[in-house]
Amino acid sequence: MDLRQIQRSIRLLPAGRRALSLVWQxxxxxxxxxxxxxxxxxxxxAALALLLRSLVNRMTRxxxxxxxxxxxxxxxxLWLLGLLLTNALVCVRTVQAEKVQALIDRLLHEQAxxxxxxFFDHAESYDILHRARVDASTQPLALLENLGALxxxxxxxxxxxxxxxxxxxxxxxxxxxxxIPGLFWIGRQILREHRWHLQHTGAERxxxxxxxxxxxxxxxxxxxxxxxxxxxxxxxxxxxTQLRGGRVTMARQTSVAGVGAGALAWAGNLxxxxxxxxxxxxGQIGLGDLLFCIQAVQQSQVxxxxxxxxxxxxxxxxxxxxxxxxxxxxxxxxxxxxxxxATLPARRSLRFENIGFTYPGGTHKALDxxxxxxxxxxxxxxxxxxxxxxxxxxKLLCRFYDPDQGRILLDGEDLRHFDPEAxxxxxxxxxxxxxxxxxxxxxxxxxxxxxxxxxxERLRRAVEQAGATSLLRxxxxxxxxxxxxxxxxxxxxxxxxxxxALARAFFRQAPFVILDEPTSAMDSWAEQDWLQxxxxxxxxxxxLMITHxxxxxxxxxxxxxxxxxxxxxxxxHNELIASNGCYAYSWHAQTRxxxxxxxxxxxxxxxxx
Numbered sequence: 001m002d003l004r005q006i007q008r009s010i011r012l013l014p015a016g017r018r019a020l021s022l023v024w025q026x027x028x029x030x031x032x033x034x035x036x037x038x039x040x041x042x043x044x045x046a047a048l049a050l051l052l053r054s055l056v057n058r059m060t061r062x063x064x065x066x067x068x069x070x071x072x073x074x075x076x077x078l079w080l081l082g083l084l085l086t087n088a089l090v091c092v093r094t095v096q097a098e099k100v101q102a103l104i105d106r107l108l109h110e111q112a113x114x115x116x117x118x119f120f121d122h123a124e125s126y127d128i129l130h131r132a133r134v135d136a137s138t139q140p141l142a143l144l145e146n147l148g149a150l151x152x153x154x155x156x157x158x159x160x161x162x163x164x165x166x167x168x169x170x171x172x173x174x175x176x177x178x179x180i181p182g183l184f185w186i187g188r189q190i191l192r193e194h195r196w197h198l199q200h201t202g203a204e205r206x207x208x209x210x211x212x213x214x215x216x217x218x219x220x221x222x223x224x225x226x227x228x229x230x231x232x233x234x235x236x237x238x239x240x241t242q243l244r245g246g247r248v249t250m251a252r253q254t255s256v257a258g259v260g261a262g263a264l265a266w267a268g269n270l271x272x273x274x275x276x277x278x279x280x281x282x283g284q285i286g287l288g289d290l291l292f293c294i295q296a297v298q299q300s301q302v303x304x305x306x307x308x309x310x311x312x313x314x315x316x317x318x319x320x321x322x323x324x325x326x327x328x329x330x331x332x333x334x335x336x337x338x339x340x341x342a343t344l345p346a347r348r349s350l351r352f353e354n355i356g357f358t359y360p361g362g363t364h365k366a367l368d369x370x371x372x373x374x375x376x377x378x379x380x381x382x383x384x385x386x387x388x389x390x391x392x393x394x395k396l397l398c399r400f401y402d403p404d405q406g407r408i409l410l411d412g413e414d415l416r417h418f419d420p421e422a423x424x425x426x427x428x429x430x431x432x433x434x435x436x437x438x439x440x441x442x443x444x445x446x447x448x449x450x451x452x453x454x455x456x457e458r459l460r461r462a463v464e465q466a467g468a469t470s471l472l473r474x475x476x477x478x479x480x481x482x483x484x485x486x487x488x489x490x491x492x493x494x495x496x497x498x499x500x501a502l503a504r505a506f507f508r509q510a511p512f513v514i515l516d517e518p519t520s521a522m523d524s525w526a527e528q529d530w531l532q533x534x535x536x537x538x539x540x541x542x543x544l545m546i547t548h549x550x551x552x553x554x555x556x557x558x559x560x561x562x563x564x565x566x567x568x569x570x571x572x573h574n575e576l577i578a579s580n581g582c583y584a585y586s587w588h589a590q591t592r593x594x595x596x597x598x599x600x601x602x603x604x605x606x607x608x609x
Contacts, residue, residue: 019140019321020147023096026103030096034148037092041085042152044078046159049295051075057288093145100141107328108133116334117400121360127201131320132327139324143317150314153306160296164272167285167293171272178264185257186312193250194319200246203239210236217485334399334420348411350374350397350512350542356405357392357565366392367403368565379513379543381556383583389565390546391432394514397544398424428510432517432546434501436492438484441475444500448507458507465537466503467530471496494521506537513543519552531555550587559583 024031055071112129119125161172210232213219223229276293279285355370366389374380382390395401396408399420408415415423428448437444445462446453459479463472475481475490482489483500492500498521505513519527534555545556553559554573561569561576561583569581576583 018325019143019317022103022107022140023100023144027096027099030092030099031144034089034092034096037085037089038148038152039155041082041089042155043159044082044085045156045299046163048075048078049160049292049299050163051078052295053288053292055288056291060287097141101138104140104324111328111330114332115330116332117395118333118360119330123202126205128323128327128330130201130205131198131323139317139320143314143321146313146317149306150311156299160299164293164296167279167289168272168275171275174272175265178267181261181264185261186254187315189250189254189257190312190315190319193254194316196246196250200243203243207236207239207243210239334402347376349376351409352393352396352406353409354406355396355403355408357396357401357403359392359401365565367396370406370562370565370567372560372567372570374542374544375557376542377540378557379538379541379545379555381545381547381553381559382562383547383550383553383559383586384562386548388562390548390562391516392565393544394429394431394516394546397514398427398429426510427512427514428505428508429514430498430502430505430516430518432520434498434504436484436497438486438489439482440477440479440489441472441481441483441500442479444483445479445503445507448504449509452507458509462503462507465506465533466499467526467533468496468499468503471499495523495526498522499526511541513538513541514546515543516546517548518545519547519549527552550583550590 051071051074055068055075058068058071161175164171214223214229214232214236223232273294276285276290280287280290350373352370352372355367356365357367358365370389370393372380372382372393382393384390396403397415399415399418402416410418437447439447442453442459445459448462452458456479460469463469471492472478483492485491498518502515502518505515519530522530531552543556545553547553550573556573558570558572559576560567561581563582569576569579569583571579577587578584
């Protein structure tokens with residue numbers, strides 16, 4: 001381990017200190033008890049060796065058995081104490097581990113929820129999250145345990161070394177001289193292992209992803225239809241073989257370093273033991289002293305080897321804790337620039353003013369000089385091709401991102417001046433790909449406002465507004481029916497899941513409603529039923545509706561047509577039809593297709609009759 005590697009290790013110390021503070025914060029009393037038990041356990045080997053020396057010396061002097069009774073009973077008591085201490089440590093470590101893991105899980109979840117969406121736009125971020133969640137979450141407690149083991153073995157080693165110094169002061173020094181090179185060998189190998197793990201985090205994530213794809217219910221049908229199972233499993237095996245080869249190489253190198261370190265340490269111990277044996281044969285020390293020194297050499301060898309391994313484990317823990325520390329120190333950029341709180345519904349309007357925005361790592365603008373106004377109490381629809389920038393609007397409005405240029409104004413006040421969480425509390429939203437929570441109907445709908453989960457009337461009203469009343473009647477258990485197959489519930493169709501998500505948006509009872517493709521998964525009958533009630537459902541609300549269906553957009557007060565992030569047309573449905581532009585052309589194309597589909601449906605129904 002060269003100077004640069006030593007400096008690298010020293011730079012890890014602040015992360016280690018923060019990790020230990022987490023352990024102290026989570027389990028202070030249990031940590032104190034653990035430390036006391038460790039001290040007691042660390043002193044036992046030296047105490048046993050001293051009693052053994054006393055016992056043998058008394059017996060070799062020809063004393064009666066009563067004289068040997070005291071050290072014998074003392075040794076028995078220490079063995080019993082050692083048994084109690086070992087079992088007590090197991091119990092204390094279990095409680096300690098549970099408390100520390102609970103705290104780290106909470107910190108990881110809070111940080112993941114706190115971070116901006118832009119964090120998840122980079123592959124490097126997923127590597128950071130993977131290392132923190134998979135590799136490092138158990139390391140703070142491991143660091144404490146390794147430090148404890150290091151302290152315990154150091155204490156035992158120092159006590160034995162101090163006693164052996166009475167025979168020859170140079171023997172403990174020889175032990176240390178032979179052990180230090182092994183410490184550097186092991187440290188260098190651990191740094192090499194960590195560097196390998198950093199370089200292969202992406203491959204390890206890819207393996208986990210392929211394992212998920214091959215075993216998930218949501219992918220099962222497509223894998224069978226396209227017969228992808230063999231192909232994806234071969235990818236999985238290929239990556240696993242590459243990773244396995246690297247791990248085997250690392251393990252082999254670690255074993256070689258361990259053998260070299262152990263052999264050198266044994267050489268020092270054997271030299272000291274040979275000298276003690278020489279003095280015994282010369283009659284300079286007694287048989288009890290010889291047995292004590294033999295046991296001391298054995299114990300010191302075990303403790304020295306454990307010290308080397310412990311030091312290596314501490315370095316390994318510090319390296320992985322640095323990954324946890326790196327994730328927990330990630331900063332957010334979306335925050336309130338002033339102390340204002342959002343006060344939707346606005347008194348006048350919400351206005352997008354000359355907005356330009358490019359996603360992190362993107363190559364083209366999602367929005368370019370985009371301007372739009374949503375008057376209070378009105379519903380505005382935004383239509384356009386896929387990739388035109390429609391869904392980007394809701395991400396900016398919810399302040400998942402801030403625009404690169406331009407401003408979003410709430411009654412003339414820049415949206416950056418409002419607290420993001422307070423702003424989002426005023427918004428009910430249906431995402432284009434809503435989450436299908438493996439939970440009850442009550443939770444799937446009530447997650448829109450978790451404080452009102454038990455409000456049955458509010459739940460029923462939201463389900464009715466989303467057009468899901470008949471679905472609720474069909475489910476066994478009503479609001480308490482489990483949805484999704486993961487925990488033994490009922491699976492829904494895509495349109496049914498969308499209506500549940502729509503009910504979640506209405507359950508929030510927010511003054512501002514954002515609907516992203518609200519009818520995309522509905523059949524034509526469900527769509528028409530819901531659209532006929534659309535104006536009633538949005539009465540008194542300010543709304544933004546994003547859709548590619550012009551038959552849905554026509555129910556809005558005004559419509560904006562997007563193309564490549566720019567507004568190319570705007571107006572009411574009738575005004576846009578009359579202008580005979582892009583909207584009118586697309587409207588006629590869609591209605592012709594709809595009429596053709598309806599004719600086919602009617603013909604099929606006639607044949608069946």
